[in-house]
Amino acid sequence: MKKSLIAPVAFGAFALVLGGCATPPAATSASATASASATVAQSDFKACMVSDSGGFDDKSFNETAYAGLTKAVAELGVQKNEVQSAAAADYAKNVQEMVNQKCDIIVTVGFALGDATLAAAKKNPDIDFAIVDHSYSDDEGKNTAPDNLKGLVFDASEPSFLAGYLAASLSQTGKVGTFGGAPYPAVTSFMDGYARGVAYYNQQKGKSVAVLGWDTTKKDGTFIGGQSPFDDVPGGKKVATNLMAQGADILLPVAGPSSEGALQVAKASNGKVGSLWVDTDGCISQEQYCSIIPSSVAKAMDVAVFEAIKAAKDDKFSNEPYLGTLANGGTFLAPFHDWDxxxxxETKAELDAIKAGIIDGSIKTTA
Structure with missing residues (x-):
């Protein structure tokens, strides 16, 4: 496949599930996809996807990324193939299975697949690869990805800053909390941005709302830990319960499916605690918990995935990483829904002004 180094687009017919443990999200059924695809010319281009251990129905980033693949089938007429990973040990073999299926582009979902994706891209230069929530660079920040591998990353600190400001404005106890699955950069960027948003609120309002679970100076905080920190709802519930016991009344869990533990704690609190959601709009992906979700820190991974597939199909694929931001719509603070x-x-106007300040660079969301 001919490679082109054209600059990346500014963001963003059957399924064969191999070795997986869950079915793809019901929101994009085979019949719905077939109906939508009927209006576009069908192509023999094959786009494929490998999930991390959360699976395509994780109500979080795997499911959102999968929506990008489904959209490509419906709107571009491409064929698709997919495999869901049950554990980390599956990653390399599942990527290889997609290679064996003669995919034209393979999208892997999650930073945990970073090594397996890089190895496969180097071994198969005629296949395009894209990975969600990961990119490749040296100590100076220079892109080191091979020509056929694109990182799809998102500056989560920006919308998380807004979420922190929002949380501080809503807190009745003067304490808010956050926790992650494990201390990966794709996790801690949410937590750090959240804490800095709270600090900005304190600075602007002369308040002293405390953040439990993250220290911006030490760049360390509270994590579920263990062997499966992103697939441990009881672990998330335990950490959220501890934060609530310390007085936190607005939580930001950053732990994939494990974050549902925080939603459970908030729902059981009878209105005393609220819990934000990340990666997607929680009032859509976790509809049953919408009443306790003030907002969500979302990433348009579906759009980024769709654009990567389209670029590969159009022979315009490049290894230039995609960075989702507030400015290009790649990240955003979701609507307030039941909390509107x-x-x-006043807070809504302040959030609009802060967003504008982040976009124009007058407000910094990182150190």
């Missing part, structure tokens, strides 16, 4: 009446007009 609890967020004052």
């Amino acid at each position: 009446s609890k967020v004052t007009d």
Whole structure:
């Protein structure tokens, strides 16, 4: 496949599930996909995807990324193939299985697949690869990915900063909390941005809302840990319970499916605690918990995945990493939904102004 180094687009017919443990999200059924695809010319181009251990129905980033693949089938007429990983030991073999299926582009979901994706890309230069939530660079920040591998990354610190400001404005106890699955950069960027947003609120309002679970100076915080930190709802519930016991009343869990533990704690609190969601709009992906979700820190992974597939199909694929930001719509703070009446007009206006400041660079979301 001919490679082109054209600059990346600014963001963003059957399924064969191999070796997986769960079915793809019901929101994109085979019949719906077939109906949508009927209006576009069908192609023999094959786009494939490998999930991490969360699976394509994780209500989080795997499911959102999978929506990008489904959209490509419907709108570009491409064929698709997919495999869901049950554990980390599956990653390399599942990527190889997609190579064996003669895929034209293979999208892997999650930073945990970084090594397996890089190895496969180097071994198979005629196949395009894209990976969600990971990129490759040296100590100076120079892109080191091979020509056929694109990182799809998102500056989560920006919308998390907004979420921190929002949380501080809503807190009744003067304490908010956050926790992660494990201390990966794709996790801690949420936590750090959140804490800095709270600090900005304190600075602007002369308040002293405390953040439990993350220290911006030490760049360390509270994590579920263990062998499966992103697939441990009881672990997430335990950490969230501890934060609530310390007085935190607005939580930001950053632990994939494990984050549902925080939603459970918030729902059981009878209105005393709220819990934000990350990666996607929780009021859509976790609809049953919408009443306790003030907002969500979301990433448009579906759009980024779709654009990567389209670029590969159009022979315009490049290894230039895609970075989702507030400016290009790659990241955003989701609507307030059931909490809209609890967020004052003053806070809404301040959030709009802060967003504009982040975009123009006058407000920094990182150190």
